[in-house]
Amino acid sequence: MWDKRYSEPGYAFGTAPNDFVVSVADRIPAGRVLCLGEGEGRNAVYLAKRGHEVVAVDQSPVGLAKARELAESGGVRLETVQADLADFEIARELKRHIHEGRYHQGRSAVVQVLGFKQNTRETD
Numbered sequence: 001m002w003d004k005r006y007s008e009p010g011y012a013f014g015t016a017p018n019d020f021v022v023s024v025a026d027r028i029p030a031g032r033v034l035c036l037g038e039g040e041g042r043n044a045v046y047l048a049k050r051g052h053e054v055v056a057v058d059q060s061p062v063g064l065a066k067a068r069e070l071a072e073s074g075g076v077r078l079e080t081v082q083a084d085l086a087d088f089e090i091a092r093e094l095k096r097h098i099h100e101g102r103y104h105q106g107r108s109a110v111v112q113v114l115g116f117k118q119n120t121r122e123t124d
C-alpha cells in the first residue's frame with residue numbers, strides 16, 4: 001500500500017517536517033535519532049540538517065529510496081533500514097549506541113513514534 005502511494009509523483013506528505021517534530025526539535029539531544037515509520041524522509045532530513053545522525057526505518061523501500069534522494073538533495077546523509085516494525089528490534093538498535101560508547105559521550109537515542117494522523121499534513 002505505501003509503496004504504491006510513494007510511487008506517485010512528489011512527496012505524499014510534502015518535504016517539510018511535521019509540526020510535532022518541529023515543536024520538539026530543540027529538546028532532542030545532540031547525537032543519533034531513530035525515526036520509525038519514516039516514509040519519504042521529511043522528518044529525518046530535517047533532523048539530519050540540524051546535525052543529528054539519523055537512522056530512518058520503514059517497511060517501504062520506495063519511501064526509503066525517496067528519503068535518500070531528499071537527503072542527498074539537501075546535502076545530508078541518512079542511514080535507512082527497511083524493516084517491518086513488528087519484527088524490528090529497537091533494543092538491538094539502542095544497544096548499538098551503547099556499544100559505540102555514545103551514552104558515555106552524553107548522547108542519547110531518540111525514538112520518533114510512527115506518524116500520527118494529527119501530526120501529519122495528510123489531506124485524505
Ligand SMILES: C[S@@+](CC[C@H](N)C(=O)[O-])C[C@H]1O[C@@H](n2cnc3c(N)ncnc32)[C@H](O)[C@@H]1O
Pocket residue numbers: 002013018036037038039040041042043057058059060063083084085086114115120
Ligand atoms: C502516515 S505515514 C507517515 C510517514 C512519516 N512518518 C511522515 O510523517 O511523513 C506511515 C508510515 O509508516 C510506515 N509503516 C506502517 N506500518 C509499518 C510497519 N509495520 N513497519 C514499518 N513501517 C511501517 C509506512 O510505510 C509509512 O511510511
